[in-house]
Amino acid sequence: EADIYQTPRYLVIGTGKKITLECSQTMGHDKMYWYQQDPGMELHLIHYSYGVNSTEKGDLSSESTVSRIRTEHFPLTLESARPSHTSQYLCASSYTGGVREQYFGPGTRLTVT
Amino acid sequence: AQTVTQSQPEMSVQEAETVTLSCTYDTSENNYYLFWYKQPPSRQMILVIRQEAYKQQNATENRFSVNFQKAAKSFSLKISDSQLGDTAMYFCALMDSNYQLIWGAGTKLIIKP
Numbered sequence A: 001e002a003d004i005y006q007t008p009r010y011l012v013i014g015t016g017k018k019i020t021l022e023c024s025q026t027m028g029h030d031k032m033y034w035y036q037q038d039p040g041m042e043l044h045l046i047h048y049s050y051g052v053n054s055t056e057k058g059d060l061s062s063e064s065t066v067s068r069i070r071t072e073h074f075p076l077t078l079e080s081a082r083p084s085h086t087s088q089y090l091c092a093s094s095y096t097g098g099v100r101e102q103y104f105g106p107g108t109r110l111t112v113t
Numbered sequence B: 001a002q003t004v005t006q007s008q009p010e011m012s013v014q015e016a017e018t019v020t021l022s023c024t025y026d027t028s029e030n031n032y033y034l035f036w037y038k039q040p041p042s043r044q045m046i047l048v049i050r051q052e053a054y055k056q057q058n059a060t061e062n063r064f065s066v067n068f069q070k071a072a073k074s075f076s077l078k079i080s081d082s083q084l085g086d087t088a089m090y091f092c093a094l095m096d097s098n099y100q101l102i103w104g105a106g107t108k109l110i111i112k113p
Helices: none
Strands: A004-007 A010-013 A019-025 A031-037 A044-051 A054-057 A076-078 A087-094 A108-112 B003-005 B010-014 B019-021 B024-026 B033-039 B046-052 B064-069 B074-079 B088-095 B101-103 B107-112
Touching (some): A004 A087, A010 A019, A019 A087, A019 A108, B010 B019, B024 B074, B033 B064, B033 B074, B046 B074, B074 B088
Parallel strands (some): A010 A108, B010 B107
Antiparallel strands (some): A004 A019, A031 A044, A031 A087, A044 A054, A087 A108, B003 B024, B019 B074, B033 B088, B064 B074, B088 B101, B088 B107
């Protein structure tokens, strides 16, 4: 399995709370991604980073923010959680060149009540 | 705009049978990569097989093979001797020159004992 980790795996939280979803990889990959996925549905890119201090928004509008201060770490923050944020969040990484495969973490399943 | 279409929302076959999942795509780029990913129930997304567009030979990985028709923009996945562990969502994805994946809606594959 790929060396990419996400914590927590499951989170139930009340509306209005601030949350941070953690993602770390030990493969030295320069590129990292956050996807949002509802159960059994396609993936939507919400943020990506092509290196330290580089972050961009993806195709799906999101109220979350990300940071990339270290190569291996790419946390996602929701300042004020809402029920509409209930979903699964997948983190992935890849490196420039090579076979371009994206490696995925196990995901965080978020429920906002 | 680049698109990936999976026209089969759900399929089911008996164990040991062969099954083919369909995927068509559209892109104006000449150099790109195509992937099939597998997402078992409540488990991590993993790569099944990849195909570089510049390679004419179809990729194979053990029981998994693709039929890549570049002119028709078709990229189907064949699973031979299907096993219960093949039960999963299967996603077809196209990687563009910006290293971003464009995802299909997925096909839910059920292998029956």
